[in-house]
Amino acid sequence: MVEELISKVSVGDDQAIEELSVIADADPARLTPYLGSLLDRDVLWPGKLFRAADADVVRRVVERIDGGRTPDRLNQLLIILAHSGHPLAQSALRRWSTEPPAGADKLYVDALSYAREGGWTVGPDGRRRDLCGSAxxxxxxxxxxxxxxxxxxxxxxxxxxxxxxxxxxxxxxxxxxxxxxxxxxxxxxxxxxxxxxxxxxxxxxxxxxxxxxxxxxxxxxxxxxxxxxxxxxxxxxxxxxxxxxxxxxxxxxxxxxxxxxxxxxxxxxxxxxxxxxxxxxxxxxxxxxxxxxxxxxxxxxxxxxxxxxxxxxxxx
Incomplete structure (x- = not known):
């Protein structure tokens, strides 16, 4: 079912995106095995699809930003990392807040501010602080x-x-x-x-x-x-x-x-x-x-x- 939805999304099927979003809301981990395929097909939106992204997918997103290959997609890529909340994403967002990547001059806020899209922030003590609960x-x-x-x-x-x-x-x-x-x-x-x-x-x-x-x-x-x-x-x-x-x-x-x-x-x-x-x-x-x-x-x-x-x- 998920494979079929991803195939439809890659050709612009909005209804398939809605169905994947429902899965991301109810059980984000169910999408984890398929997120690499979404990246391969350049499906970057909505970022919440990547809530349960694993280290491999997060690393690929970070490398894409560092490579500066698609600065016009930087906003969407940063939102993906924020939703993932992965330690690799946290580290990259911190780094880019002082060493902005290509395309950052077109953003309205710095990279670390994107963390709020994922419901977390970095406090004055430098530690991650979740702004939302799980219950x-x-x-x-x-x-x-x-x-x-x-x-x-x-x-x-x-x-x-x-x-x-x-x-x-x-x-x-x-x-x-x-x-x-x-x-x-x-x-x-x-x-x-x-x-x-x-x-x-x-x-x-x-x-x-x-x-x-x-x-x-x-x-x-x-x-x-x-x-x-x-x-x-x-x-x-x-x-x-x-x-x-x-x-x-x-x-x-x-x-x-x-x-x-x-x-x-x-x-x-x-x-x-x-x-x-x-x-x-x-x-x-x-x-x-x-x-x-x-x-x-x-x-x-x-x-x-x-x-x-x-x-x-x-x-x-």
Whole structure:
């Protein structure tokens, strides 16, 4: 089956690419024996097909970049390495961040920044740090209780939306947030409207306290907006998923706690306003699970050490 799909992909069959992508999300290792064939056929996109690339495939990609033979494909090759997360890929991305390869002058960020596409980064101590966890749970939408405190967005006056109310006393939550180091209750509130235009930060504590960060800066293009009610739903953890890659920003039932994000655009891990480091990913809430329009997705982030949570949004 996989061999047939690869043959179809090599002649531009988009449906075959979609089917391979489904396999990459559910069981990336299933594609490992065939990734060399994808390289032979110059199939470099989407990069997530290479999540379980072995040392031989990663080495071939690194050699291709070092050889400078296809500088016009550098962006796709770097994304492949980022998704693989292989030690050889990590080493190469570090090297290219100070010794840029051919074609790097056409990129918008340096080579090491591509690591975020794969859900990891390199910290100030020089060590790899995973921004995402491996435990993943479906998020089920529950009716949100009416707010009694009257808190509203300082910019548009819409009532704030509780995008998450979690407690690590629940084993499911504890597993999903293990990579963040968080312990206790986590409440993430945001403005569902203004978060569509800029990353919104809040300050959070393990006691469940949450407060709009006064450093949030209203973008000039936001203009005036009338208050509108937030989604009448809030997520609650459901069943475990077999793979951390099974979030969907498009499909109903695709909202997930933990695991890896399904970015609609480029990876956009929020940076902590306290220290500047990338924040840990918490979960995705897809528009298809919130309303009939099904457009876009909210992405939730956390930085335990500085006590900041963040919400940003992407749409097609």
């Amino acid at each position: 993943t749970y479906r998020w089920l939408m529950r009716d949100a209780p009416l707010r009694a405190d009257g808190l509203t967005c300082p910019w548009c006056a819409s009532p704030l939306w509780t995008a998450a109310d979690l407690d690590t006393a629940d084993p499911v939550v504890r597993a999903a947030l293990e990579h963040t180091g968080w312990s206790g209750r986590l409440v993430i509130e945001t403005c569902h409207f203004c978060a569509c235009y800029t990353t919104l930060y809040s300050q959070v504590t393990p006691a469940g306290a949450t407060a709009w960060w006064t450093g949030n800066t209203r973008p000039s293009y936001l203009g005036s907006a009338e208050a509108e009610d937030p989604p009448a739903l809030t997520p609650a953890p459901g069943e475990a998923l077999q793979s951390p890659y099974q979030a969907s920003a498009w499909d109903q039932g695709g909202s997930t706690l933990g695991g890896r994000p399904d970015w609609i655009q480029d990876a956009e891990h929020a940076d902590c306003p306290g220290c500047g480091e990338p924040m840990d990913y918490v979960g995705l809430i897809g528009g298809a699970d919130l309303n009939d329009y099904g457009e876009g997705a909210y992405y939730l982030h956390l930085h335990q050490r500085c006590g900041f949570a963040a919400v940003n949004y992407q749409q097609s």
